[in-house]
Amino acid sequence: MSRLKIGFPQIGNYSIPARFLFSNILDCDILEAxxxxxxxxxxxxKHSPSFVCTPFKYTLGTxxxxxxxxxxxxxxxxxxxxxxxxxxxxxxxxxxxxxxxxVVNLVSAGRANVFKIYRELKSIDPxxxxxxxxxxxxxxxxxxxxxxYVDDYIRCNVGFEVxxxxxxxxxxxxxxxxxxxxxxxxxxxxxxxxxxxxxxVSLNKPDNVIKVGxxxxxxxxxxxxxxxxxxxxxxxxGMSVKRFTNAxxxxxxxxxxxxxNIRKYSKYVKYKMGADASxxxxxxxxxxxxxxxxxxxxxxxxxxxxxxxxxxxxxxCRDYNxxxxxxxxxxxxxxxxxxxxxxxxxxxxxxxxK
Amino acid sequence: MTIGIPRGLFxxxxxxxxxxxxxxxGINYIISPETNGKIKELGRKYSTDEMCLSLxxxxxxxxxxxxKCDLILVPRIDNYGRYQQTCTNFLAAYDIxxxxxxxxILDYNISYTEGATERKAFIGIGKRLGFSRKESLxxxxxxxxxxxxxxxxxxxxxxxKLNCNGKKILxxxxxxxxxxxxxxxxxxxxxxxxxxVVIYSDLFDEDLCLKKSLDLSSGLYWKYSRLIxxxxxxxxxxxxxxxxxxxxxxxxxxxVNEFIIRKLDVKCLNLVIDEEYAFAGIExxxxxxxDIV
Numbered sequence: 148m149s150r151l152k153i154g155f156p157q158i159g160n161y162s163i164p165a166r167f168l169f170s171n172i173l174d175c176d177i178l179e180a181x182x183x184x185x186x187x188x189x190x191x192x193k194h195s196p197s198f199v200c201t202p203f204k205y206t207l208g209t210x211x212x213x214x215x216x217x218x219x220x221x222x223x224x225x226x227x228x229x230x231x232x233x234x235x236x237x238x239x240x241x242x243x244x245x246x247x248x249x250v251v252n253l254v255s256a257g258r259a260n261v262f263k264i265y266r267e268l269k270s271i272d273p274x275x276x277x278x279x280x281x282x283x284x285x286x287x288x289x290x291x292x293x294x295x296y297v298d299d300y301i302r303c304n305v306g307f308e309v310x311x312x313x314x315x316x317x318x319x320x321x322x323x324x325x326x327x328x329x330x331x332x333x334x335x336x337x338x339x340x341x342x343x344x345x346x347x348v349s350l351n352k353p354d355n356v357i358k359v360g361x362x363x364x365x366x367x368x369x370x371x372x373x374x375x376x377x378x379x380x381x382x383x384x385g386m387s388v389k390r391f392t393n394a395x396x397x398x399x400x401x402x403x404x405x406x407x408n409i410r411k412y413s414k415y416v417k418y419k420m421g422a423d424a425s426x427x428x429x430x431x432x433x434x435x436x437x438x439x440x441x442x443x444x445x446x447x448x449x450x451x452x453x454x455x456x457x458x459x460x461x462x463x464c465r466d467y468n469x470x471x472x473x474x475x476x477x478x479x480x481x482x483x484x485x486x487x488x489x490x491x492x493x494x495x496x497x498x499x500x501k
Numbered sequence: 502m503t504i505g506i507p508r509g510l511f512x513x514x515x516x517x518x519x520x521x522x523x524x525x526x527g528i529n530y531i532i533s534p535e536t537n538g539k540i541k542e543l544g545r546k547y548s549t550d551e552m553c554l555s556l557x558x559x560x561x562x563x564x565x566x567x568x569k570c571d572l573i574l575v576p577r578i579d580n581y582g583r584y585q586q587t588c589t590n591f592l593a594a595y596d597i598x599x600x601x602x603x604x605x606i607l608d609y610n611i612s613y614t615e616g617a618t619e620r621k622a623f624i625g626i627g628k629r630l631g632f633s634r635k636e637s638l639x640x641x642x643x644x645x646x647x648x649x650x651x652x653x654x655x656x657x658x659x660x661x662k663l664n665c666n667g668k669k670i671l672x673x674x675x676x677x678x679x680x681x682x683x684x685x686x687x688x689x690x691x692x693x694x695x696x697x698v699v700i701y702s703d704l705f706d707e708d709l710c711l712k713k714s715l716d717l718s719s720g721l722y723w724k725y726s727r728l729i730x731x732x733x734x735x736x737x738x739x740x741x742x743x744x745x746x747x748x749x750x751x752x753x754x755x756x757v758n759e760f761i762i763r764k765l766d767v768k769c770l771n772l773v774i775d776e777e778y779a780f781a782g783i784e785x786x787x788x789x790x791x792d793i794v
Contacts, residue, residue: 196759198750198773228589229752235720236756239763252720416596418577418610421589425596451752454551455593461549462600475551 151175151271153220154213156206157183160294161394163322164287169222172280173272178218180209187212188478194240200229201447201477207237214246220271225254226365226397228422228452286334288399290325293338295395297321297345302390306382307352317344353385357496360434361390362427362460363445363474364453365397377443380486384493389439391430392423401426415459424456431460435467440496442469448477470495502630504530504607505570509559510594511578513676517648519574522623525640526632531570533562536683540565545776547601554684554748554776555677556590556597563598572607573598576622579612585711585724588753659704663739668791671736673702673729673758674746678774685746687780688772691787700740702732710735717764726757733761742768742794744787749775768794 153169155162157180170177181187183205191208210221221241223234234252241248251267268275301314308314321341328334359381378388396404405419405426412432416425427444434442444460446453457473464471472492474485506512506519512532523530533540536558544561552560566573577595580586595608607629609622620641627637663669670692672679679685679701692699710731714721717730733743745762747754762769770790772783 196755199755199759200752203756229756232721232723232756235718236760236763239760243763415600417599417608418592418595419579420593420596424589424593428596449551449750449752449755451553451589452593454549455590455597457549457551458597459600 151220152178152218153222153271154178154210154216154218155180155222156209156213157181157187158224160298160322161291163325164290164294165222167290167326167328168283168287171283172275173268174274175220175272178213178216181212181216183209192478194244196236198449200449200451202230203233203237204478206233207240210237210241210250211244214241214248218248220249220251222251222253225252226422228450286328286331289331289334291395291398293334293342294322294325295393297338297342298393299390300345302378302388304348304350304352304387306379307350307387309349309351313348314345317341317348352387356385356387357440357493357500358438359386359388359441359443359496360430360439361388361443361445362430362434363392363443364423364427364447364450365392365394376482377445377485377489380489381493384490386493386496389434392426397423405429415463420452420455420459422450422452424452424459427453427456428459428463431463431471432467435463435469439469440500441492442471443474443492444471445474445476448475470499502528502572503570504528505563505566505573506530506532507559507562507566507573507575508533508535509562509681510555510591510677511576513680515576515648517651518644520644521647522626522640522644525643526627526630526636528630531566533565535686536561536681541683541776551750553590553751554774555675555681555751556594557776558681558683559594559677560598560601563602567602567604572605573602574607575599576608577610579610579617580614581611581724582613584722585613585727586722587724588751656704656706659701662698662700663736665698668697668742668794669700669740670697670791670794671700671702671733671740671743672746673733673743673761675725675729675751675754676701676703678746678748679703684748684774688744688746688783688787691780691784692791695788695791697791700736702729705732705735718760721757723753723757726753729757730761733765733767737765737767742770742790744790745769745771747771747773749773 153173153175155165162180166177166179187208188205190211191204195204195207206223213221223237225231225234231254234250238250241250251271253264265277297318301318305314321337324337325334328337361377381388408429409416409425412429415432416428419425431442442464444457460471470492472488504523540561541558543564544557547564548557548560563573563575575595575598578587578591595606599606607626609625610617611619611622623641624634624637627640672685672689674685679689689699707728710728713731713734714727716734721727721730745758747758758771762771770786772786
C-alpha cells in the first residue's frame with residue numbers, strides 16, 4: 148500500500164496546529180491546504196447542493212483541491228449544527244466523482260467520541276500511540292490559545308500600524324516556527340519572541356476610536372475576507388474591532404460561558420438556540436451594555452441558527468439603541484459591496500456621535 | 502383562560518397530544534386556521550428574510566393568534582436522545598417568538614440528553630395552568646394513549662395503501678410541510694386528482710424507521726430525517742416514484758435529500774417550494790413526473 152497522504156479542508160490559520168498534531172502523531176505525509184481562491188469556490192459550488200450553507204461549498208472545494216494534489220485521506224472536523232453531517236454527503240459526492248478517498252470525521256452529533264477517534268486513527272496508522280497523542284494534544288491546546296491571543300491583539304490594532312503588513316508578517320513567521328517546536332518550553336519561547344515583536348510594532352491610533360464588536364459564527368475564520376480585511380477597512384475609518392468567535396472559545400470556553408451567563412441574559416434568551424446563536428445574543432447584550440458604538444454580525448448564508456438569532460439581536464439593539472449591521476456571506480460576495488455597506492455604517496455611527 | 506395553538510411546525514407532530522391533554526384538563530384553546538394569504542403576509546412581515554418558509558408561516562400563525570388568546574403554546578424541542586436531535590428552528594422557536602411579540606407564552610422544554618423528558622414537560626404545563634401534579638399526569642397519560650391510538654390507525658391505513666392498485670407516489674417531507682395547505686396541500690390534492698395513490702413518509706412505525714435508517718447512514722443525528730430515510734428504505738420497492746418536498750432553505754433537507762438521491766437508485770422528483778412559487782409550474786413538473794413513472 149502506498150504511503151498515506153492526509154489533507155485538511157482549509158479553516159483559517161488553524162490548519163497549522165492540525166498539521167503539527169497529525170504530523171507528529173501519525174506516520175504519514177501531511178499536505179498543506181491551499182488557500183481559498185476563486186477556483187476553490189467554483190469547484191465547491193459546482194458539486195454542492197444548491198441551498199446548503201456556504202462552509203460546505205468551501206470545504207468541499209478545498210477537499211477536492213487537496214485530493215487533486217494526491218491526498219488519499221481527508222479529515223473533516225464536524226460540529227454541532229449541520230456541520231456535523233457534512234462528512235457523509237461529502238463522502239458520497241467525492242466517491243460519485245470517482246475518487247477512491249477516505250473521508251474521516253472526528254466529531255459527530257456535536258460531541259467527540261474519544262474511542263471512535265482512537266479507532267479511526269489506529270486504522271490509519273497501526274503504530275499510533277495514545278501517550279504520544281496526549282502529549283501533543285497538550286501542546287496543541289496551548290498553541291491554539293497563543294494563536295488566538297495574538298490574533299485578538301492583531302485584530303484590534305492591525306489597521307493602525309505605521310508600517311503596513313508588519314504584524315501579519317510576524318504572525319506568519321510565528322506560525323511557521325510553531326510547526327517546528329518539540330515541547331511546551333520551545334512553544335512558549337517562540338510565542339514570547341514574536342509577541343514582543345508584535346507589541347513593539349509602532350501604532351498610530353487616535354484617542355477616540357469608534358469601538359465596534361464583531362459577532363457571528365465560526366465560518367468567519369474561513370472566509371477569505373477573514374484575513375484582517377474587515378479590521379483593516381474599519382480601521383481606515385478609525386474604528387477598532389473586538390471579535391469573539393475563535394477556535395479556543397469554541398473548543399474550551401463555550402460551555403462554561405453559556406452555563407454562566409444564560410440566566411443573566413434570560414430576558415432575551417431562555418434556552419440554547421442551537422450552535423452559537425444564543426452565545427451571540429449574549430455577546431450582543433454585553434457589547435451594548437459595555438457602550439460599544441456598533442455591532443457587526445457576520446454569518447454565511449443559510450446558517451439556520453444564526454438566522455434565528457438575528458431577530459433576537461435586532462430586538463436587543465432596538466432596546467439599547469445601538470446600530471447593528473448584518474452581513475451574509477456566500478460564494479458570490481464581493482469586496483466592493485462590503486466596502487460600501489461598511490462606509491455607510493461608519494457614516495451613520497459618526498453622525499450619531501455628533 | 503384561552504390557549505392559542507399555532508398551526509405550524511410542532512402542531513403537526515403533537516396536535517393530538519396537546520388537544521387531548523387540554524380537553525382532559527378542561528381548558529379552552531383555539532387553533533389558528535389553515536395557512537391562508539393573510540397569515541402568510543403576517544409571517545413575511547415579522548420574520549427575518551432568510552428564515553425557512555415553514556418557520557415564516559409559523560410566525561404568521563403566532564401573529565394571527567397574538568390578540569385572540571391569553572397564552573400561546575410554543576415548545577422548545579431539542580432532542581430525544583443524542584442521535585435523535587431536531588431541527589435548529591425547533592430549538593430557537595421559543596426565543597424568536599418571545600422577542601418578536603409581546604405576549605405570554607406557555608412553553609415547555611424537551612431535551613432528553615439534559616434530562617428534560619416529555620413527562621416532566623407536561624407536568625410543568627399543568628403546574629403553570631394551576632393543576633396538581635397528579636391531575637396533569639392523568640391527563641398526560643390519557644393524551645399519550647389517545648394520540649398513540651390515532652397515530653396507529655393512521656399508520657395502518659397508510660401502510661395498507663401500499664397494497665393498492667394504481668400509481669403509488671411516496672411524498673417525502675416533514676409533516677409540517679406535507680399537511681400545510683399552502684405548501685403540500687395543493688401538491689397532494691393535485692396528485693390525487695390525477696389518480697395517484699399518495700403515501701406519506703411520516704406515517705410509518707417510528708421505531709422501525711429509526712432502526713432501518715442506520716442501514717443507509719450511521720452518522721445521521723436528526724430524528725425527523727432518520728424517520729424519512731427509514732420510511733424510504735421500508736417501501737422503496739413498493740412505490741412507483743418518490744417526491745421530495747422541501748421548503749427553501751431547509752437546513753436538514755438540503756443535505757439529507759441530496760444524500761438520499763445520490764445513494765438510492767429510485768425515480769424521484771425534488772420539489773423546493775419558496776415564498777413566491779407558482780403552482781402552475783409545479784403542476785407541469787408533477788404531471789410529467791407521473792407520466793414517467
